[in-house]
Amino acid sequence: MTDAVVPTPPGASPPVANNFIRQIVVNDRAAGKHGGRVATRFPPEPNGYLHLGHAKSICLNFGIAREFSGTCALRFDDTNPAREDVEYVEAIKSDVRWLGFEWNELRHTSDYFEALYLCAEKLVHDGKAFVCDLSADAVRAYRGTLTEPGRNSPYRDRSVEENLDLFRRMRAGEFADGARTLRAKIDMASGNINMRDPAIYRIRKLSHQNTGDTWCIYPMYDYAHCVSDAVEGITHSLCTLEFEDHRPLYDWCLDQLDLPGDAALTEPLRRAGLRCTPSRPQQIEFSRGNLDYTVMSKRKLMALVSDHLVDGWDDPRMPTLAGVRRRGFPPAAIRAFWERVGVTKQNSVIACSVLEASVREDLDARAPRRMAVLDPIKLVITNLDAAHDETLAFANHPKNAELGTRNVPFSRGVWIERDDFAEVPPKGFHRLLPGGEVRLRGVGIVRCNNTIKNDDGSIRELHGTLDPETRHGMPGADRKVKGTIHWVSAKHAIAAEVRLYDRLFSVPNPDDDSDGKTYADHLNPHSKRVVTAWLEPALADTRAEENVQFERLGYFVADRHDHTRGKPVFNRSVTLRDSWAKG
Ligand code: ATP
Numbered sequence: 001m002t003d004a005v006v007p008t009p010p011g012a013s014p015p016v017a018n019n020f021i022r023q024i025v026v027n028d029r030a031a032g033k034h035g036g037r038v039a040t041r042f043p044p045e046p047n048g049y050l051h052l053g054h055a056k057s058i059c060l061n062f063g064i065a066r067e068f069s070g071t072c073a074l075r076f077d078d079t080n081p082a083r084e085d086v087e088y089v090e091a092i093k094s095d096v097r098w099l100g101f102e103w104n105e106l107r108h109t110s111d112y113f114e115a116l117y118l119c120a121e122k123l124v125h126d127g128k129a130f131v132c133d134l135s136a137d138a139v140r141a142y143r144g145t146l147t148e149p150g151r152n153s154p155y156r157d158r159s160v161e162e163n164l165d166l167f168r169r170m171r172a173g174e175f176a177d178g179a180r181t182l183r184a185k186i187d188m189a190s191g192n193i194n195m196r197d198p199a200i201y202r203i204r205k206l207s208h209q210n211t212g213d214t215w216c217i218y219p220m221y222d223y224a225h226c227v228s229d230a231v232e233g234i235t236h237s238l239c240t241l242e243f244e245d246h247r248p249l250y251d252w253c254l255d256q257l258d259l260p261g262d263a264a265l266t267e268p269l270r271r272a273g274l275r276c277t278p279s280r281p282q283q284i285e286f287s288r289g290n291l292d293y294t295v296m297s298k299r300k301l302m303a304l305v306s307d308h309l310v311d312g313w314d315d316p317r318m319p320t321l322a323g324v325r326r327r328g329f330p331p332a333a334i335r336a337f338w339e340r341v342g343v344t345k346q347n348s349v350i351a352c353s354v355l356e357a358s359v360r361e362d363l364d365a366r367a368p369r370r371m372a373v374l375d376p377i378k379l380v381i382t383n384l385d386a387a388h389d390e391t392l393a394f395a396n397h398p399k400n401a402e403l404g405t406r407n408v409p410f411s412r413g414v415w416i417e418r419d420d421f422a423e424v425p426p427k428g429f430h431r432l433l434p435g436g437e438v439r440l441r442g443v444g445i446v447r448c449n450n451t452i453k454n455d456d457g458s459i460r461e462l463h464g465t466l467d468p469e470t471r472h473g474m475p476g477a478d479r480k481v482k483g484t485i486h487w488v489s490a491k492h493a494i495a496a497e498v499r500l501y502d503r504l505f506s507v508p509n510p511d512d513d514s515d516g517k518t519y520a521d522h523l524n525p526h527s528k529r530v531v532t533a534w535l536e537p538a539l540a541d542t543r544a545e546e547n548v549q550f551e552r553l554g555y556f557v558a559d560r561h562d563h564t565r566g567k568p569v570f571n572r573s574v575t576l577r578d579s580w581a582k583g
């Protein structure tokens with residue numbers, strides 16, 4: 001990997017909004033801190049797929065690096081072999097790239113296992129860490145509470161020699177899982193429970209997705225994170241608010257170790273071929289991104305997948321990046337959304353209608369317009385010949401002539417939407433009704449003369465006439481009728497599977513379990529509906545993942561996996577308007 005500047009993502013990037021983190025970076029650079037260098041990282045744990053909340057952190061970390069000509073690393077925080085898998089590693093890489101970012105370096109916390117171990121030996125050596133034989137339950141009992149100080153472990157005063165010997169034997173695999181831990185020696189009376197002699201190593205006799213069976217002791221997150229940041233030369237370590245209380249421990253570890261000054265600690269990394277210019281990073285916390293009508297924790301998303309409540313991690317209803325990608329949300333819309341939301345220390349839940357609005361805005365500007373009929377009923381235009389076959393030129397976009405035109409065939413029989421006709425029209429209905437008139441988009445005005453029924457009374461087809469005076473270029477072309485409806489020539493239509501997605505949950509806060517229900521009880525039973533639709537033939541040329549607008553219906557995307565020319569499959573990304581809005 002090179003140290004090149006993080007490239008600008010494709011497509012228009014929104015203007016950079018100011019926020020408190022950006023301001024810290026501006027000030028640090030002005031003060032010459034870190035020699036003016038800016039290095040960030042995005043550190044996911046490879047224990048699931050990335051979600052929209054992670055996108056906030058990705059946009060922030062990569063965005064700051066790009067803005068200040070710095071670097072951003074992708075670091076897999078892989079210290080818990082029990083939950084991690086290469087499937088997730090690959091998915092995370094693909095999702096970060098899809099969002100429009102490229103890392104300067106790809107690292108794993110496990111790349112630093114040897115350095116982390118040496119740093120821990122140094123702590124032991126300096127009397128700052130000890131091997132503790134208390135069981136997990138006993139540790140908890142000794143820890144105290146928010147109002148009561150903890151008690152020192154009876155093993156706290158072991159000699160340096162004994163600690164070193166035991167720690168080395170932990171590494172050598174002499175003890176069972178859970179039998180011993182290495183703990184930092186800080187202060188059992190600290191008001192911050194994280195500072196009460198936290199464990200920094202534990203025994204886990206498990207194979208690791210990156211290091212195999214080399215290790216049977218694994219560093220704890222708080223210890224591994226700050227040391228990894230420092231050896232990687234990170235300047236600004238951006239994380240979410242729940243780590244605010246961990247910051248004293250982050251700083252404590254770095255104070256004890258002095259990585260930038262201590263070559264003995266960083267030499268093994270260089271020997272292993274890793275670039276290593278250690279820094280003294282600063283941890284800065286910001287609030288998590290939360291959306292309503294969804295859940296955003298990997299654990300809960302994992303449960304939705306394993307309980308088969310959705311069709312996998314990339315189900316288009318999932319808030320995972322793989323899911324919204326398949327749903328047809330453009331990466332630029334997601335970046336613009338988080339930019340708009342901003343970065344603060346205030347926890348809040350953002351309406352997913354705000355994200356949907358970003359999606360509409362992006363797609364409105366560039367998605368080609370097409371006609372599709374999702375719930376078809378046939379309209380026969382009886383004053384046209386059975387052989388009538390006409391080709392009309394339609395603009396692909398009403399506001400952008402550069403998108404060109406396409407041919408739309410027109411014939412005697414057209415499909416229209418069932419609900420664009422009403423035998424008994426409700427008040428204010430401006431579309432087709434018996435004896436009424438409507439404009440067929442781009443064709444002219446038709447009048448409905450007859451309703452042909454099946455034996456059971458349902459409507460088989462409609463018969464109408466087209467007023468030739470109202471066709472394009474004719475004297476009556478401007479004649480006003482209230483409604484315009486879309487259509488697809490029946491003779492030329494292609495059939496497609498169209499998946500109509502809606503929100504996965506039917507309540508704004510599915511996580512709220514105060515009424516004894518869990519998020520699984522709040523699934524929206526109408527979140528997926530599959531129909532067979534009729535499409536205008538130009539849609540046969542749509543490539544997988546291409547976005548289009550079906551006029552009057554919404555934005556759709558050709559399904560990433562299932563769509564083919566011979567068997568088109570489209571997913572609804574969003575409706576044209578916010579159908580969930582009140583009123
Ligand atoms: P989850 O609870 O969903 O598993 P996590 O924080 O455990 O989330 P990590 O893989 O550890 O997931 O997260 C990688 C990075 O993304 C971390 O820096 C984390 O703070 C950040 N992150 C995770 N969720 C959000 C969110 N909702 N908003 C902003 N940043 C987030």
Ligand code: MG
Pocket residue numbers: 045
């Ligand atoms: Mg985590």
